[in-house]
Amino acid sequence: MAVTLRDVDRENFGRCIGLEVHEGQRGYVASNLYSIAQSKVEPALRPQAVYDGEEMVGFVMYGYDEEEGCHCIARVMIDKSHQGKGYGRAATTEVVRRLRAEPGCRQIALSVNPENRTAQALYESLGFEKTGEVAHGEEVMRLRLGE
Numbered sequence: 312m313a314v315t316l317r318d319v320d321r322e323n324f325g326r327c328i329g330l331e332v333h334e335g336q337r338g339y340v341a342s343n344l345y346s347i348a349q350s351k352v353e354p355a356l357r358p359q360a361v362y363d364g365e366e367m368v369g370f371v372m373y374g375y376d377e378e379e380g381c382h383c384i385a386r387v388m389i390d391k392s393h394q395g396k397g398y399g400r401a402a403t404t405e406v407v408r409r410l411r412a413e414p415g416c417r418q419i420a421l422s423v424n425p426e427n428r429t430a431q432a433l434y435e436s437l438g439f440e441k442t443g444e445v446a447h448g449e450e451v452m453r454l455r456l457g458e
């Protein structure tokens with residue numbers, strides 16, 4: 312498996328907005344169409360397509376949350392046909408690596424639906440901790456990176 316993150320551009324845009332999660336997961340993540348539109352009005356958020364080799368398997372969006380004043384992972388999704396193969400873990404690990412390398416990044420925040428045990432376990436295994444905060448009905452988790 313060679314997972315890479317690539318910009319969403321005019322070549323791969325159509326494929327990216329066509330990726331979808333299982334029906335029961337739709338409440339867990341915004342559509343990629345919405346996320347790409349959001350990145351247009353929040354340019355500190357970076358939308359990236361997740362590839363295994365030349366095949367697009369998912370989508371992430373990360374960057375700086377201007378409202379919260381904090382680095383964040385805004386989206387992680389793997390297409391329903393590619394889940395459970397390690398792509399979500401690999402993509403999230405790469406996003407954390409990129410954010411850690413950004414100057415001034417002391418912590419990374421994200422929020423997760425309380426019913427989404429799979430995602431919570433994944434984030435916990437990468438060092439994220441629940442904070443007790445709730446944002447838009449989701450539990451906020453943070454990875455503290457120290458000084």
Ligand SMILES: CC(C)(COP(=O)(O)OP(=O)(O)OC[C@H]1O[C@@H](n2cnc3c(N)ncnc32)[C@H](O)[C@@H]1OP(=O)(O)O)[C@@H](O)C(=O)NCCC(=O)NCCS
Binds near residue numbers: 339400423
């Ligand atoms: C959450 C999500 C990104 C995980 O991606 P994935 O590629 O399926 O996950 P991975 O194959 O990398 O597996 C990560 C861990 O989750 C576990 N896992 C994956 N699918 C699972 C399932 N259906 N049930 C239980 N555990 C599961 C794996 O066992 C793995 O744990 P391990 O590494 O300790 O063995 C993916 O399921 C998804 O897109 N879900 C819908 C959108 C979503 O919930 N996004 C997160 C919003 S906060």
